[in-house]
Amino acid sequence: MKRELTFILNGEAVTTEVDPQWTLLYLLREVLELTGTKEGCGYGECGACTVIIDGQAVNSCLFPVMEVEGKRVTTIEGITSKDGSMHPLQTAFINEGAVQCGFCTPGMIMSAKALLDAKDKPTEDEIKEAIEGNLCRCTGYVKIIDAIKSAAGGR
Amino acid sequence: MRGYEYFKPKTIEEAIKLMGSIEGAQYIAGGTDVMVMLRQKKIAPRCMISLRNISDLSYIDTNDGLRIGSAATHSAIEENEYIKRRYCALNDATTHLGSRQIRNVATIGGNICNAAPSADTACPLLVLDARAIIVGPKGSRELALDDFFLGPGKTALEKGEIVKEFVMPRFDESTGSAYIKHTRRQAMDLPILGIAARITISVKSGSEVRCKDMFCTIDSISNILSRLKEEGMRCVDARIAMGVVAPRPIRAKKAEAALTGKIISPELFEEIGDIAAGEAQPRDSIRGEAWYRREMIRVLVKRALIKSIDRVIRPDEAIYPERLW
Numbered sequence: 001m002k003r004e005l006t007f008i009l010n011g012e013a014v015t016t017e018v019d020p021q022w023t024l025l026y027l028l029r030e031v032l033e034l035t036g037t038k039e040g041c042g043y044g045e046c047g048a049c050t051v052i053i054d055g056q057a058v059n060s061c062l063f064p065v066m067e068v069e070g071k072r073v074t075t076i077e078g079i080t081s082k083d084g085s086m087h088p089l090q091t092a093f094i095n096e097g098a099v100q101c102g103f104c105t106p107g108m109i110m111s112a113k114a115l116l117d118a119k120d121k122p123t124e125d126e127i128k129e130a131i132e133g134n135l136c137r138c139t140g141y142v143k144i145i146d147a148i149k150s151a152a153g154g155r
Numbered sequence: 156m157r158g159y160e161y162f163k164p165k166t167i168e169e170a171i172k173l174m175g176s177i178e179g180a181q182y183i184a185g186g187t188d189v190m191v192m193l194r195q196k197k198i199a200p201r202c203m204i205s206l207r208n209i210s211d212l213s214y215i216d217t218n219d220g221l222r223i224g225s226a227a228t229h230s231a232i233e234e235n236e237y238i239k240r241r242y243c244a245l246n247d248a249t250t251h252l253g254s255r256q257i258r259n260v261a262t263i264g265g266n267i268c269n270a271a272p273s274a275d276t277a278c279p280l281l282v283l284d285a286r287a288i289i290v291g292p293k294g295s296r297e298l299a300l301d302d303f304f305l306g307p308g309k310t311a312l313e314k315g316e317i318v319k320e321f322v323m324p325r326f327d328e329s330t331g332s333a334y335i336k337h338t339r340r341q342a343m344d345l346p347i348l349g350i351a352a353r354i355t356i357s358v359k360s361g362s363e364v365r366c367k368d369m370f371c372t373i374d375s376i377s378n379i380l381s382r383l384k385e386e387g388m389r390c391v392d393a394r395i396a397m398g399v400v401a402p403r404p405i406r407a408k409k410a411e412a413a414l415t416g417k418i419i420s421p422e423l424f425e426e427i428g429d430i431a432a433g434e435a436q437p438r439d440s441i442r443g444e445a446w447y448r449r450e451m452i453r454v455l456v457k458r459a460l461i462k463s464i465d466r467v468i469r470p471d472e473a474i475y476p477e478r479l480w
Contacts (some may be wrong), residue, residue, distance in 0.1 A: 001158075001160070003161075004260065014196060018158060019158060020158065020160055020161035020203075021158045021159050021161070023190070042194060042255070043191050043194065044170065044187055044190075044191065044254075044397070045343060047254065050256055053261075055169060056230070056259040057255055057256050057259060058256055058257045058259055058260055059187075059257065059260075061190075062186055062187055062190040062191065062260070063260070064161060064183070064186055064190065064191075064203070064205070066161040066163065066205070067163075067186075067205065067207055069163075072188060111255065114255075129255065130255055130340030131255075132254050132255060132341065133253065133254020133255050133256045133257060133342060134254075147419075
């Protein structure tokens, strides 16, 4: 049986019908067609589905959609400015060559954003800890860490 | 896939009532275990009863000892300054569980009630003498955590019961604790072995044991222990808990008894490691073989104890020399 729920998605209130057994990831990708958020493993291991809920990085593949009621959700689509210009993290990822196949990138950027929102100048250890739940199978971690550092420095 | 209904009760009483009235219902807290089991088709509940929206279940109260609401997330526990200083073993466990994304939603109650032999918070709670406050259809009861685990995924919880909080006594400044998670990679891994220790020590007056150089060396553990022996450091009280060595997280009670009341020495620690290894029944698994686990118990029990002692002696060192411990 479908249920109606309302939450704030990328700054705008959204009211939508959901099936109680959906995950937030299913709602985002298959219903709202925000396919920037990726499904990698579906078990919370890879972090490709990371979104920010009320300021905290969360695996959307493990997040029951019914729990999103009234929460503020930010996805990779929601971090660009209103005029369409990229977020400093996105620019930094491009400049530092931190994108290879690109599949992990949205999750990486969301984890990094949650960190930078909470902390202006994170240490390298804090950066590593923030992205420890994000797998990059192109194994470009060094450049990803460089990119996050440079985005933090540029603020 | 058969669908399920999703309920979001606001109080514990409401949740318990729902559980009693619906066949095949499943409690869900952070969901990092339940949602995975669901996807793996290990469970097929008719309905989910969420414990996330129950107000006043995620508190951390440090006024007298420590009370942690079962819905407190690992992130919240990890960030608590009092726990960082006085309940180090619990901080060790919560900072090393899963990933940031997992810790942001996974709850301590869920970690305990899932009752995996590898549950990271189980060993710390065992050495910190935690008691579980359980609420159910027949009222509330209190249970020592040691009596809570029955086997892999099996707990003493009866149908409909919910763990409301974990209560731990207050420990003074002569007590330190540590949890060592032995893994192949730092994040997103289950332990090959998890060892927690808590020790209360006493030293003779005039002892120079608080001299920081005692630990700030690249010395071997046995040399450090020899120096502690010279200073006459005595173990007043001790707890040792081991994970992934038996069907459930267990206490090494014989090793604890052999340590209590003794002067700390290299020989004693050797013996404690051997006794603890003897109390374990590890098995071969994909993460490690039984003989290896048994060997590592010897090493890590010593290491966890000495790390605990270090935390008594040098409480202000921000992060203890990971190189050594």
